[in-house]
Amino acid sequence: MRRFADLYAALDRTGATSAKRDAIAAYLHDAPPTDAAWAVYVLGGGKLRRLASVTELRQATGEATGYPDWLIEESYAHVGDLAEAIALLLPSENGPFDDVPLHAWMEQRLPALARLDPPARVAQLEAWWRVLPAEEIFLLNKLITGALRVGVSRRLVVQALAVWSQLPTDLIAHRLSGDWTPGAASLAALAQPAGDDAHREHRPYPFFLASPLEAPVESLGERRQWLAEWKWDGIRAQLMRRDDEARLWSRGEERLDGRFPEIEQAARALPPGCVLDGEILAWDDLAAAPRPFTALQKRIGKLKPGPKLLAETPVRFMAYDLLELDGADLRETPLRERRERLARLLQDVPPALTLSLAADAHDWETLAQLREQSRLRRTEGLMLKRLDSPYRVGRRRGDWWKWKVDPYTLDAVLIYAQSGHGRRAGLFTDYTFGVWDRGHLVPVAKAYSGLDDAEIARLDAWIRAHTIERFGPVRSVEPQHVFELAYEAIQRSGRHKSGVAVRFPRILRWRTDLSIADADRLDDLRRMAEA
Template identity: 50%
Template sequence: MKDFAALVTALDQTTRTNLKVAEMADYFRTAPDDDRLWAVALLSGRRPRRSITTNKLRLWAAEAAGIALWLFETCYPVVGDLSETIALILPAPTHRIETSLSGWIADLRALDGADDAARRAFVLRAWDGLPPVERFVFNKLITGGWRMGVSQKLMTRALAAATGIDQAELTHRLMGDWSPDNTDWAGLITGHDPAASLSRPYPFALAHQLDLAPEDLGERDHWLAEDKWDGIRGQLIKRGGDYYLWSRGEELMTDRFPEVAAIAAALPDGTVIDGEVLAWDHATGRPLGFAKLQPRIGRKTVPKRLLAEAPALIMAYDLLEWQGDDLRARPFDARRALLAGLLRDLPETVPLRLSPAIAVHDWAGLAAMRAKARDRGAEGLMLKRCAAPYHAGRRRGDIWKWKLDPLTIDAVMIYAQAGSGRRATLYTDFTFAVRDGAALVPFTKAYSGLTDAEFREITTWVRAHTTDRFGPVRAVRPELVFEIAFEGIQASPRHKSGVALRFPRMLRWRRDKPVAEVASLDDLKAMLAQFG
């Protein structure tokens, strides 16, 4: 634990990428196998499940520090991190506990069947045997709230430096449904397990938003354009007589989409397809929208009603593996030609389609097609270089998303709440309303899009214009107007306004606009009728 805590400290104290890589590589070279396996898991977002609630940790920490709970709660937003707050307020340890990172995780898991008294006793003993930095890490193991300023890509780069294994190969090995419970260091990193690789997806190729004129990309014929569909990005894998559907977030979705069985039955072994899972209206040949697909995402089993209301289809983008051969190094147009041949003779009843190429041979015509993307149920266009390989992660130059400008509406802020982490002392989370006659109707929340300076200014204003309090939430005078941007709108009976926005954020603070000029509920409903 001491060495891992030192690594966490080193990562927190530098913004230099090369130094972060060097610190992680040193740890991976020297740590015991179980510890470095858990370090890889934690740094790639695989957190141990929470074994103790944060409310109990707050109470126990206040008691151990000999302070009132209200004083602890006052300190917490100033520090901005629960684990750090606890580590700082506790008295100095009276003894030293030498337990490894994996040992602490095993001990915490052993508490699953214990009562509160046993859990409290264990936590208090741990706090009393660890110095502040190790207490901080121990608390993070309980709460699962890791933010170490390290991407998985950076961690994989360090792992490659420590092991001598190619970074691209390591990126592939770290994909899929693994955890320290079902593998070991040799099986995941240094060895080769053919059985495990059968279900493993490839790292996804991701796109940057187009931030230059499309004409600057060169000849139009060097690029394939297709619609940017609004669904769940996924990889469909058929290997070893079995099939798997993985999301971009490395979540296995096979059971949530039983339609995949018919697709897999029509594909030969050794096939991996990259595509988009969509809720599809087979009568009109159009997507039903993400709102129809969303109820299926969080379910492990899908009732017949949802299967009927939102039948799933996979819109295929790319062929990554064919007849067991990895095709990713081949040019995109060659992979797409193979994909088109594979799908050409599939029966219409198989819910798998090739994402259509947009056959417009000049940039101006393509811009006109982009402007009409919402009419086709798309968010804009994707531009893919025909000669490009399928790379891992986000790389500029080969794949671009040319999204439509967001929808926008002006609204007034009516509630404010403090943020977390470094913004714990600022009011950053706001609720917005539109007019409904003389009343104001809340319709969305947003917490991003403004600068730190603007958040500081708004925080001062909120403190001076609070009209009521509801726990951490402050009601404020309805005076500040903001332009809210969002990607989509859908009907929602759970919301008072009757609508819900997709990816809302604050585009700008409209200092020039009075509350009387904010949008109305009728404006929202008109947008719902047009774009919902």
């Protein structure tokens, strides 16, 4: 694992995208294939589950160092990253050190750790820490906690694989999609010459993502060159009809088999060899409109929903693109033609499959007026897609734009703070905000983004000087500061103390002009949730 630890350290030291890409590509050239495959999986966002609890890690640290619990807790709070704090606290060893291959850790040692009972797991952690250098202890702890953040995106891994294999990034992205299993054979398959990939039958296409429209809409040119669609708030997915089966893949490349059986059943009316891109929506048949995303959440966690849930929360697949037909890849075909074929394809299928209709407006001014109806239509705004555009990979600016309506806002008081992770470890950057309810501040939202570095530093210093209580890594602070928060929707919620849940909260600005008495009231938010 030493070679991978060196790579991880190199990635952690630089913020330059090209340097990270080149470091990964160099590692792929030099590392044994099985280790390289696991590095691709881990760095590319492969799922890592937590293998030891925080309590077990702290206990093992205490037994290995002799330090009291309070010192370990304070060190964690100061560093902001448990894996790093442990590596710093453990005594330095002079070796000799074990150098077990990365694949042996991932395939044998770590799965075996998960099967131990807590006392044996604590003992095993101590034993491993004694024979590893500090940088490998840090990496091992990251793997154990399932929090391997190092500023590397899946797209960056794809670019490094493209450099290593001398193949186009789009081809690598497709080969890496879906249930990619790390191994020497899987890595070799990524580097095969471009051709008709047999394994394509079981993989989704990489998703094309839109960028926020920040310039005036008129800057896009002639209105007739663009398709305008409503922007749906659901689960982005691809529906595949192949080999007499219907498969649903989420944007996170997770198989959704069995969770939405009405969509899978309706897909059997499609011809074999087709792939649709669209959105899964909870649907209100009476209103002929989508229900809020919170209704869809009832279905997400159910691997096999029962008859009652199917009846209470019906769903539809709102299709807006056709990526494959009769087994032929249509992604390079202009959107205008893809959409015409999609409309014909969906003419005689069950209502669980629906064509996403265009927003009909002959000029930008009329379209802007139509966009104002977004919330009445239970949408987030509009999507603007160039009619002659291909279906690209990832977030390529220029052809697809999301033109969302302005978010809702509320003024809330900072009441709790917690240290961040990664680059912001050691700084208080995760905040909880409250509003007034009968003379008390009740938490209603957590937000992690929206402040610049200078504001974060100023607020961090203030939090440290005005802490009232500590609850593990969380601090309650004096209620003095008001922030304007943006959010997309608000719903009643029995799971929250406030009785409401806001969707996608983030900080718009620090309202230094307001006193805490000016913050919003919970009754107002409840009325909004009802409305």
